[in-house]
Amino acid sequence: MIRSFWWKISCVCLLLYTCIYGFYVQVPKLDDRMQETIRNFFFHVPMWFGMMILLLVSVVYAIKYLKNPTIQNDAYSVAFANTGIIFGVLGLITGAFWANYQWGSPWSGDPKQNGAAIAILIYLAYFVLRGSMNDEEKKARIGAVYNIFAFFMLFPTLWILPRLTESLHPGGQGSDGNPGINGKDMDMHMRTVFYPAVIGWTLLGVWISTLKIRYTLLAQKITHGTN
Amino acid sequence: MEQIKKYLFLTVTLLLSNLLHAQAMSDGGIMRSNGKILVVMSVVVIILIGLFIYLLSIDRKIAHLEKEAKNK
Numbered sequence: 001m002i003r004s005f006w007w008k009i010s011c012v013c014l015l016l017y018t019c020i021y022g023f024y025v026q027v028p029k030l031d032d033r034m035q036e037t038i039r040n041f042f043f044h045v046p047m048w049f050g051m052m053i054l055l056l057v058s059v060v061y062a063i064k065y066l067k068n069p070t071i072q073n074d075a076y077s078v079a080f081a082n083t084g085i086i087f088g089v090l091g092l093i094t095g096a097f098w099a100n101y102q103w104g105s106p107w108s109g110d111p112k113q114n115g116a117a118i119a120i121l122i123y124l125a126y127f128v129l130r131g132s133m134n135d136e137e138k139k140a141r142i143g144a145v146y147n148i149f150a151f152f153m154l155f156p157t158l159w160i161l162p163r164l165t166e167s168l169h170p171g172g173q174g175s176d177g178n179p180g181i182n183g184k185d186m187d188m189h190m191r192t193v194f195y196p197a198v199i200g201w202t203l204l205g206v207w208i209s210t211l212k213i214r215y216t217l218l219a220q221k222i223t224h225g226t227n
Numbered sequence: 228m229e230q231i232k233k234y235l236f237l238t239v240t241l242l243l244s245n246l247l248h249a250q251a252m253s254d255g256g257i258m259r260s261n262g263k264i265l266v267v268m269s270v271v272v273i274i275l276i277g278l279f280i281y282l283l284s285i286d287r288k289i290a291h292l293e294k295e296a297k298n299k
Contacts, residue, residue: 008286010235012279017242019275023268196242207282214289221296 014200047091
């Protein structure tokens with residue numbers, strides 16, 4: 001039996017809805033170059049939303065681990081960071097692919113692109129740091145401390161610095177507005193797909209994370225005989 | 228918890244009904260006029276369903292192992 005299946009059904013429904021209606025929905029014609037590629041909003045942008053939510057969950061469990069050092073808290077923290085970074089890398093790749101057609105080259109040194117790349121590199125260091133230690137407890141504790149640092153580096157790299165300069169991303173006219181998305185570009189029809197898409201993709205990330213957590217805890221149980 | 232469940236299912240149903248209305252919408256855009264985008268959409272949906280089935284099978288296998296580990 002699949003444990004607590006109702007939100008998994010929601011995930012399946014929301015993503016099927018996104019992938020069907022996302023192609024059907026009427027989108028506004030923004031400019032000659034954008035055309036129908038604005039539909040990437042339903043696939044590329046939720047990757048970043050998903051990443052931020054998953055990394056937030058990860059840092060919460062890192063703090064929880066420092067307060068109450070259990071294997072469970074550590075397993076949660078690592079699994080969510082892992083899935084979050086996978087989402088981030090997918091966001092970077094899809095962004096580069098889209099940018100190739102939209103901005104003329106896959107990497108134009110856009111502040112948002114650079115910031116996201118730096119943020120992901122900081123998180124990759126988290127996995128390297130963990131991998132470099134053999135002592136499980138030390139690994140978990142130092143990992144949790146670094147996780148908090150890595151999460152707070154998201155503030156400048158994703159949320160502050162890209163807002164201070166001009167960006168190729170929509171809404172990136174310097175200091176005004178969000179450099180990632182421009183709310184004005186989305187009309188009502190797009191919103192009916194965009195928000196379910198964000199929830200659906202995030203739930204998928206949570207699902208994958210829970211599988212990894214359950215696997216880690218099972219493996220722990222088998223090798224150490226304890227829980 | 229029950230409340231959240233009910234609310235979520237209601238939202239999902241509403242969204243799916245939205246989908247059915249999409250059939251009625253007509254527009255001269257290139258995406259729908261030649262119908263070829265539906266091919267792409269179908270491919271995406273097939274991949275998505277395949278991934279879901281895979282994910283579900285992993286989920287079940289882990290649940291099975293958990294049960295076994297518990298009984299030991």
